[in-house]
Amino acid sequence: MNHWSDRVADIDSFKVMDLLKRAKELESQGHDVVNMCVGEPDFSTPEPISEAGARAIQAGHTQYTPAAGIPQLREAIAGFYQQRYGLDISPERVIVTAGASGALLMVFATLANPGQTFMMADPGYPCNPRFLRLVEARGQLVPTTADDNYQLTPELIEQNWQENTAGILLASPANPTGSVVSREQFELISQTVRGLGGHRVVDELYHGLTYGLDAPSVLEVDQDAFVLNSFSKYFGMTGWRLGWTVVPETAVGEIERLAQNLFISPPTISQHAALAAFEPDTITILEQRREAFRERRDLLVAGLRELNFEIPVTPEGAFYVYADASRLTDNAFDFCWDLLEQDKIAVTPGVDFGEYRANQFVRFSYTTGVEQIEKALDRLRKRLS
Amino acid sequence: MNHWSDRVADIDSFKVMDLLKRAKELESQGHDVVNMCVGEPDFSTPEPISEAGARAIQAGHTQYTPAAGIPQLREAIAGFYQQRYGLDISPERVIVTAGASGALLMVFATLANPGQTFMMADPGYPCNPRFLRLVEARGQLVPTTADDNYQLTPELIEQNWQENTAGILLASPANPTGSVVSREQFELISQTVRGLGGHRVVDELYHGLTYGLDAPSVLEVDQDAFVLNSFSKYFGMTGWRLGWTVVPETAVGEIERLAQNLFISPPTISQHAALAAFEPDTITILEQRREAFRERRDLLVAGLRELNFEIPVTPEGAFYVYADASRLTDNAFDFCWDLLEQDKIAVTPGVDFGEYRANQFVRFSYTTGVEQIEKALDRLRKRLS
Numbered sequence: 001m002n003h004w005s006d007r008v009a010d011i012d013s014f015k016v017m018d019l020l021k022r023a024k025e026l027e028s029q030g031h032d033v034v035n036m037c038v039g040e041p042d043f044s045t046p047e048p049i050s051e052a053g054a055r056a057i058q059a060g061h062t063q064y065t066p067a068a069g070i071p072q073l074r075e076a077i078a079g080f081y082q083q084r085y086g087l088d089i090s091p092e093r094v095i096v097t098a099g100a101s102g103a104l105l106m107v108f109a110t111l112a113n114p115g116q117t118f119m120m121a122d123p124g125y126p127c128n129p130r131f132l133r134l135v136e137a138r139g140q141l142v143p144t145t146a147d148d149n150y151q152l153t154p155e156l157i158e159q160n161w162q163e164n165t166a167g168i169l170l171a172s173p174a175n176p177t178g179s180v181v182s183r184e185q186f187e188l189i190s191q192t193v194r195g196l197g198g199h200r201v202v203d204e205l206y207h208g209l210t211y212g213l214d215a216p217s218v219l220e221v222d223q224d225a226f227v228l229n230s231f232s233k234y235f236g237m238t239g240w241r242l243g244w245t246v247v248p249e250t251a252v253g254e255i256e257r258l259a260q261n262l263f264i265s266p267p268t269i270s271q272h273a274a275l276a277a278f279e280p281d282t283i284t285i286l287e288q289r290r291e292a293f294r295e296r297r298d299l300l301v302a303g304l305r306e307l308n309f310e311i312p313v314t315p316e317g318a319f320y321v322y323a324d325a326s327r328l329t330d331n332a333f334d335f336c337w338d339l340l341e342q343d344k345i346a347v348t349p350g351v352d353f354g355e356y357r358a359n360q361f362v363r364f365s366y367t368t369g370v371e372q373i374e375k376a377l378d379r380l381r382k383r384l385s
Numbered sequence: 386m387n388h389w390s391d392r393v394a395d396i397d398s399f400k401v402m403d404l405l406k407r408a409k410e411l412e413s414q415g416h417d418v419v420n421m422c423v424g425e426p427d428f429s430t431p432e433p434i435s436e437a438g439a440r441a442i443q444a445g446h447t448q449y450t451p452a453a454g455i456p457q458l459r460e461a462i463a464g465f466y467q468q469r470y471g472l473d474i475s476p477e478r479v480i481v482t483a484g485a486s487g488a489l490l491m492v493f494a495t496l497a498n499p500g501q502t503f504m505m506a507d508p509g510y511p512c513n514p515r516f517l518r519l520v521e522a523r524g525q526l527v528p529t530t531a532d533d534n535y536q537l538t539p540e541l542i543e544q545n546w547q548e549n550t551a552g553i554l555l556a557s558p559a560n561p562t563g564s565v566v567s568r569e570q571f572e573l574i575s576q577t578v579r580g581l582g583g584h585r586v587v588d589e590l591y592h593g594l595t596y597g598l599d600a601p602s603v604l605e606v607d608q609d610a611f612v613l614n615s616f617s618k619y620f621g622m623t624g625w626r627l628g629w630t631v632v633p634e635t636a637v638g639e640i641e642r643l644a645q646n647l648f649i650s651p652p653t654i655s656q657h658a659a660l661a662a663f664e665p666d667t668i669t670i671l672e673q674r675r676e677a678f679r680e681r682r683d684l685l686v687a688g689l690r691e692l693n694f695e696i697p698v699t700p701e702g703a704f705y706v707y708a709d710a711s712r713l714t715d716n717a718f719d720f721c722w723d724l725l726e727q728d729k730i731a732v733t734p735g736v737d738f739g740e741y742r743a744n745q746f747v748r749f750s751y752t753t754g755v756e757q758i759e760k761a762l763d764r765l766r767k768r769l770s
Binding site for chain 2: 007
């Protein structure tokens with residue numbers, strides 16, 4: 001009687017899950033494991049946000065909200081676009097969601113018919129194609145390299161466009177590569193995809209976590225793009241499960257209806273807490289953290305390069321280094337297991353992010369302190385010397 | 386360029402939304418509107434739960450959790466099945482979800498291939514077929530009447546079974562009718578559907594809110610059924626967005642993988658808060674509220690019957706009365722608008738719950754106090770006398 005749907009057989013778990021399970025075992029045996037797999041900041045939620053959350057509970061804000069979020073938060077997010085990007089976004093176009101995951105689900109459900117595809121860079125966030133698979137559409141993974149800045153380019157898009165391609169998904173900064181799309185590149189890509197009649201969806205989840213530059217939003221050049229964002233990464237609110245999407249005015253009704261039916265409303269306390277996310281005190285804390293992430297990145301990138309990992313494009317954002325280990329191993333997946341078993345360093349194998357040359361790469365997260373990063377580099381030095 | 390997917394065109398908003406908008410307008414003009422549309426308890430979250438939530442924030446429980454929920458909560462829910470139903474459910478089989486909505490999405494995604502259907506009673510919760518539509522499957526609405534207790538019966542299931550029917554969805558207590566499936570009926574239905582090779586999904590969201598009886602769980606007679614439940618209704622935690630599903634052991638891996646990919650994790654603070662939901666102090670509060678709901682139901686049902694609404698089956702659970710208004714109007718939808726505009730009573734039209742004889746019915750929610758219910762009955766008395 002175990003006739004599950006065909007779709008669930010296609011929706012994989014992450015390879016890193018087995019590694020993490022083994023890492024826990026090792027830890028419980030008394031080993032000191034440096035965990036560089038984690039996809040969330042090690043910093044806890046900034047105090048002003050947590051305090052606002054606690055106040056919301058006390059005030060009894062524990063019932064459903066409008067499906068698109070409380071109006072004050074939609075306005076605050078719109079205000080943030082004004083302040084950070086100089087963009088005039090109507091609060092109407094901002095839909096608050098249950099994490100960026102909720103936004104991904106609704107945006108793809110709105111844009112992709114069964115059998116259609118969304119083009120996206122390989123390597124990329126592994127869940128993206130799985131959201132499409134859920135609604136019987138597909139991710140169309142296009143191999144990208146350091147030469148392309150690990151991003152889709154107008155040329156790649158034109159070369160790979162098919163009759164059933166519904167649009168493209170960009171991520172800037174990208175997971176796992178940390179690469180950022182420039183404003184000029186956004187302009188060229190939008191033009192190309194618009195010309196082909198396709199939708200533009202842009203994952204801007206790691207905005208705020210860029211080092212030495214600010215990532216432009218696609219909305220600076222393309223008001224018909226669908227933007228995904230989150231309170232998880234820059235704002236340090238992972239467990240609160242809150243994100244948002246900015247959609248074209250013409251799609252607001254569609255997304256709102258989906259939100260009503262599929263989610264009822266985003267978590268209420270989280271919404272009230274997030275009102276404090278844009279306050280000056282919070283931003284001060286977040287900018288200090290951003291500086292800490294920059295230091296870690298510099299330390300890790302320099303250390304790995306010294307050890308003969310190839311990192312041809314310095315990651316400009318997020319908190320990951322996607323390192324080519326092919327000068328050190330011909331099987332990055334086994335290499336990850338060796339690092340864990342022998343050196344007690346947990347990293348994520350490239351195969352979790354796509355197929356193209358995936359078994360040459362490993363992803364290091366710098367969501368752990370400088371001391372831990374130095375410890376990992378020391379251990380690597382011993383192994384590789 | 387507004388080529389949205391075919392699916393979103395099929396996913397409707399609720400008719401009651403327009404009524405609620407107008408109700409707000411009337412209120413802002415100073416009118417005293419009795420709102421009997423609401424699908425959530427008017428009681429706020431019980432204090433022990435809220436306090437546990439506030440403590441979780443203070444303790445810094447603000448990061449991701451395992452996708453299936455924190456182990457303590459899965460154990461606590463399993464313990465609740467032992468305590469309430471005398472059932473021995475392994476905590477492994479309990480997956481904590483982002484509201485029952487999250488559970489619905491994952492269960493249907495696991496069970497329904499494109500083009501397949503799930504059979505369900507008309508009238509019913511309008512979002513159920515829309516979750517199926519999302520994954521390119523369909524809801525198969527089967528007209529039910531008071532004679533069937535507004536539930537699918539073995540006979541209805543056999544008569545309506547098609548080659549592409551993947552299973553059935555039952556709700557007990559049901560929204561909008563408040564009808565409860567007995568243990569014997571569960572047994573017969575499970576047997577029938579098992580014989581037809583179909584899945585059993587049972588919405589037990591309103592468990593705990595039954596009056597003069599306890600609703601049996603399908604798990605008492607069928608360990609391979611998929612059960613949906615929620616902290617929203619009985620536990621008064623709507624805005625926290627937390628639910629759960631109990632699935633057969635063989636489906637745990639599938640649902641967990643979906644949860645990892647589609648949700649990352651359920652809201653963390655809500656999970657820690659929910660640990661207090663099963664404590665004796667909380668249960669005492671909840672049972673007092675249950676008694677208050679019973680009083681309201683008795684008052685409302687008696688009052689409506691007196692006014693010539695037909696309620697052939699006394700609703701035994703949830704907080705709704707689904708009243709046949711056909712002795713009072715030949716268009717229940719217009720009747721709802723008249724009640725709002727002229728008598729300032731907001732109720733939900735039957736068309737929001739299905740198609741079968743839907744325009745004869747209106748749903749009254751008793752998620753408002755006795756005083757308000759009496760006020761509504763007075764106004765109805767004046768209109769109908």
